[in-house]
Amino acid sequence: MIQLPEDLLPVDGRFGSGPAKVRPEALEYLSLRGDIMGTSHRQAPVRNLVASVQESLAELYSIPDGYEVVLGNGGSTVFWDVAVSSLIERRSAHGVFGEFSRKFYAAAARAPHLENPAISEAPAGSVALPEPTDADVYAWAQNETSTGAAAPVRRIGDGLVLVDATSAAGGMPADISATDVYYFAPQKNFSSDGGLWLAFLSPAAVERAESIKASGRWIPESLDLTVAIRNSRQHQTLNTPALATLLLLEDQLGWMLELGGLSVVADRCAESTTILYDWAEGSEFATPFVANPAERSPVVATIDLADEVDGKQLIAELRANGIVDVDPYRALGRNQLRVGCYASVDPEDVVALTECVDYLVARMIG
Numbered sequence: 001m002i003q004l005p006e007d008l009l010p011v012d013g014r015f016g017s018g019p020a021k022v023r024p025e026a027l028e029y030l031s032l033r034g035d036i037m038g039t040s041h042r043q044a045p046v047r048n049l050v051a052s053v054q055e056s057l058a059e060l061y062s063i064p065d066g067y068e069v070v071l072g073n074g075g076s077t078v079f080w081d082v083a084v085s086s087l088i089e090r091r092s093a094h095g096v097f098g099e100f101s102r103k104f105y106a107a108a109a110r111a112p113h114l115e116n117p118a119i120s121e122a123p124a125g126s127v128a129l130p131e132p133t134d135a136d137v138y139a140w141a142q143n144e145t146s147t148g149a150a151a152p153v154r155r156i157g158d159g160l161v162l163v164d165a166t167s168a169a170g171g172m173p174a175d176i177s178a179t180d181v182y183y184f185a186p187q188k189n190f191s192s193d194g195g196l197w198l199a200f201l202s203p204a205a206v207e208r209a210e211s212i213k214a215s216g217r218w219i220p221e222s223l224d225l226t227v228a229i230r231n232s233r234q235h236q237t238l239n240t241p242a243l244a245t246l247l248l249l250e251d252q253l254g255w256m257l258e259l260g261g262l263s264v265v266a267d268r269c270a271e272s273t274t275i276l277y278d279w280a281e282g283s284e285f286a287t288p289f290v291a292n293p294a295e296r297s298p299v300v301a302t303i304d305l306a307d308e309v310d311g312k313q314l315i316a317e318l319r320a321n322g323i324v325d326v327d328p329y330r331a332l333g334r335n336q337l338r339v340g341c342y343a344s345v346d347p348e349d350v351v352a353l354t355e356c357v358d359y360l361v362a363r364m365i366g
């Protein structure tokens with residue numbers, strides 16, 4: 001093992017792309033609110049907590065009048081199944097440019113009650129939006145966490161627009177009125193734990209869920225969006241939520257709003273990723289993976305390494321020094337670093353990361 005000098009190390013070595021760094025202050029808040037743990041989610045204290053999360057999210061994204069903040073258990077992966085059950089009427093169209101956008105496409109393709117989905121594909125490291133067609137749902141990811149490519153958020157065609165914002169929400173701006181469903185989970189920019197999905201729903205999305213339900217389609221209760229909507233209006237979930245997840249999320253939202261809201265938080269993320277892209281552009285052994293600067297994610301930076309640098313060894317050396325989770329997405333299989341630069345990550349720690357990598361590589365290829 002190569003020992004990194006103490007003064008080079010970041011204050012916090014967590015750079016995961018999800019789950020991601022939890023602020024120590026949020027953990028302190030969690031212990032302060034210990035009295036609420038183990039109490040009923042049907043009673044006022046927990047319902048007030050859910051309501052506070054819903055209000056803060058609505059404020060952070062200035063969601064349009066008539067939109068609702070809906071939540072349920074199971075994370076973004078389960079939300080894909082909710083969408084297959086409760087939002088796609090006949091056919092969806094997908095922009096696929098990485099593993100996460102592909103998973104939603106695959107979930108829709110497997111559903112026996114739906115027609116084959118349309119697909120627009122781009123190779124990893126670039127971006128593809130769905131083409132306008134006869135689809136009633138258009139779906140893609142704002143930030144493809146597996147590749148570090150970011151896509152625009154805008155209307156396409158006549159269908160509902162469903163944006164997977166799992167790793168974008170809380171770190172990237174978006175015009176929510178250009179979407180019908182902007183959904184995410186709290187373990188990325190929101191620095192909480194996994195297991196929950198949250199979504200901003202337009203009136204058209206609510207209407208779609210209700211009309212599919214009224215058509216008599218069989219929908220498992222836990223995947224029925226109308227059930228989640230009804231519960232969310234009561235600041236509840238269908239079944240028991242993880243209260244610690246909600247408490248960590250509440251604290252993070254309060255911190256974000258106090259900092260100055262979404263634009264300030266988004267600037268902080270972009271500052272961190274820009275540090276990495278600029279460093280890689282100037283490096284002899286590193287290059288930004290996403291070729292088009294306009295498509296480079298402001299929240300998850302992917303950096304290719306030259307062949308002479310053994311990425312696996314570099315990542316192991318970093319880990320031995322307390323700098324963790326900069327591994328590339330496993331299915332991508334590249335000689336690469338992938339760095340989560342979410343809201344909680346201090347840009348100064350990102351500078352320290354680049355210095356640590358330079359230090360290690362100089363000694364590895366010496």
Ligand SMILES: *Cc1c(COP(=O)(O)O)cnc(C)c1O
Pocket residue numbers: 018074075076077078100101141143144145146164165166167185194195196
């Ligand atoms: C992390 C991630 C998911 C999966 O989230 P889970 O809550 O683990 O299901 C889906 N989409 C994107 C873009 C992600 O980054």
